[in-house]
Amino acid sequence: MKNTLIEREQEVMFQNYRRLPIEIERAIGSEIFDISGKRYLDFLSGIAVNALGHSHPGIIEAVKHQVEKYLHVSNFFYQEPQIRLAELITEKSGYDRVFFSNSGAESFEGAIKIARLWGHAHNKHQMIAFQGGFHGRTYGSLSLMDKPIYKENLGPFLPNMSVIPFNDIEALKQAVNDDTCAVALEFLQGEGGITHADPAFVTELMNLKDHFNFLIIADEVQSGVGRTGSLFFFDKYLIKPDIIVMAKGIGGGLPLGAIVTNDDLAKLIDKGRHGTTYGGNPLACVAGIVVMEELYKGVMNNAREMGCYLKEVLHQMMDAFPEYITEIRGCGCMQGVVLTCESAPLVHELLLNGIIANATALNVLRLLPPLTITKAEIDEFGVALKQSLQTLISKGVPKG
Ligand SMILES: Cc1ncc(COP(=O)(O)O)c(C=O)c1O
Known part of the structure; x- marks a missing residue:
């Protein structure tokens, strides 16, 4: 038997998915842990599935x-x-x-x-x-x-x-x-x-x-x-x-x-x-x-309110990086950050900074956090996004 899940998957499964290189151990709330214990903040929610977060x-x-x-x-x-x-x-x-x-x-x-x-x-x-x-x-x-x-x-x-x-x-x-x-x-x-x-x-x-x-x-x-x-x-x-x-x-x-x-x-x-x-x-x-x-006991209200807060954070980011971010779309816990370049490198950089998000329509960073997301988690995401954009800039990722 091969060692890692990644290697084993490559042996026996259809190679149709672009999987993120994370071998999952467990997930709770807005967090996912890999088998080495590394923690990720989940802004994907199983592609908009885990409305109440993980392990509710x-x-x-x-x-x-x-x-x-x-x-x-x-x-x-x-x-x-x-x-x-x-x-x-x-x-x-x-x-x-x-x-x-x-x-x-x-x-x-x-x-x-x-x-x-x-x-x-x-x-x-x-x-x-x-x-x-x-x-x-x-x-x-x-x-x-x-x-x-x-x-x-x-x-x-x-x-x-x-x-x-x-x-x-x-x-x-x-x-x-x-x-x-x-x-x-x-x-x-x-x-x-x-x-x-x-x-x-x-x-x-x-x-x-x-x-x-x-x-x-x-x-x-x-x-x-x-x-x-x-x-x-x-x-x-x-x-x-x-x-x-x-x-x-x-x-x-x-x-x-x-x-x-x-x-x-x-x-x-x-x-x-x-x-x-x-x-x-x-x-x-x-x-x-x-x-x-x-x-109806508050989660939908949270999605709306936290969505407004997330939008504020994203707009601050757009103001700080106007050459990379041109628009913020969507609302609640379904928002997109429109970039002047492909979003895949940013997704990769975010992952290194402990954030799971995803690329859609080539140049859009798609954010689908659980509807139970908190202000503190959005702040954590904001710090990681800033860091990721700065790293990309320092690496000279092409614009436009
Ligand atoms: C808007 C929309 N419709 C339909 C589907 C298909 O759903 P499923 O993958 O559960 O078949 C998706 C999946 O991403 C979707 O986003």
């Missing part, structure tokens, strides 16, 4: 309790954890019904199916999504994405799908018509560089919806579950999309996704039409219940 005592307790009752019985049976979580999601969101899946892509696929069923009933066939959007790695999701790295040599994709420029009102007006069945979007693009939909663009989208009658699918996989200080990011536009796609944060670290919609659309998925063996697994659902409860 409430989640541990709930999962332990559930483990002792039953692990899996299948969706042939009625189960308290699923039903309670669906009650919480419908109560807090104002929507009627929930379908549980295991992941973001699986939820997005289900949303496409609902839209297609609705389209059949209304003789509408075309679906539209936006450049820079990310919806998962399955064929339905990929069909509504544009980035070549995800799609090259993988075609053909689903027909009647178009991907148009984001925030481009003219392109939107050109694309939608009577045949439009659904428009799918992340109102705050994560992989696309923490870019939000312009309010004017959203207003136009809603006007076009009124005129042509199509569905809006909101992909809240990354931005949802309180991450930006409200249950969903789209809440900030005071709109109500038809179908919401959830995952990541809702399972608090366990694999869980959800489709949330109204009665009429949920009815289109009649008995046997759609399903999943594991979706709504009771362990994931009990964790989800704790996440939902904690959100």
Whole structure:
């Protein structure tokens, strides 16, 4: 057997991930420890998954309790954890019904199916999504994405799908018509560089919806579950999309996704039409219940308030390093630092300074701390960011 986890992984696993060179030992709150005992501050949260941080005592307790009752019985049976979580999601969101899946892509696929069923009933066939959007790695999701790295040599994709420029009102007006069945979007693009939909663009989208009658699918996989200080990011536009796609944060670290919609659309998925063996697994659902409860006991407020503080710190950094930082995007615990150079070297430098963050859209440093992040931890991050930028400057990392 090889010595290190890194070496062993290289022997036996697909080499498809750009893993950070950290061999994980344990994680608690906002901290991750490697097997040598080195501590990292986690500004990635398992890519927006660990909403309550790592090893949240409430989640541990709930999962332990559930483990002792039953692990899996299948969706042939009625189960308290699923039903309670669906009650919480419908109560807090104002929507009627929930379908549980295991992941973001699986939820997005289900949303496409609902839209297609609705389209059949209304003789509408075309679906539209936006450049820079990310919806998962399955064929339905990929069909509504544009980035070549995800799609090259993988075609053909689903027909009647178009991907148009984001925030481009003219392109939107050109694309939608009577045949439009659904428009799918992340109102705050994560992989696309923490870019939000312009309010004017959203207003136009809603006007076009009124005129042509199509569905809006909101992909809240990354931005949802309180991450930006409200249950969903789209809440900030005071709109109500038809179908919401959830995952990541809702399972608090366990694999869980959800489709949330109204009665009429949920009815289109009649008995046997759609399903999943594991979706709504009771362990994931009990964790989800704790996440939902904690959100409304102050965690969502914390995400909002700490998000404002993080933004202040980032703006100070932008003032101090104007030649490297041009913009701060996003809000709450989903923010992006737009750089004049590639963000990968900064991610590497931050790691050396004990901070885990990630690069997105080439030149954006993406920050996804747990929603439980503290002011002291943000200060610690700020010191490390300053140090990292200074080191890069001293090394002469190219600008622009
Ligand atoms: C907005 C968005 N949608 C969908 C997905 C796909 O989720 P999953 O990886 O759980 O399939 C992701 C994953 O990053 C995402 O950020």
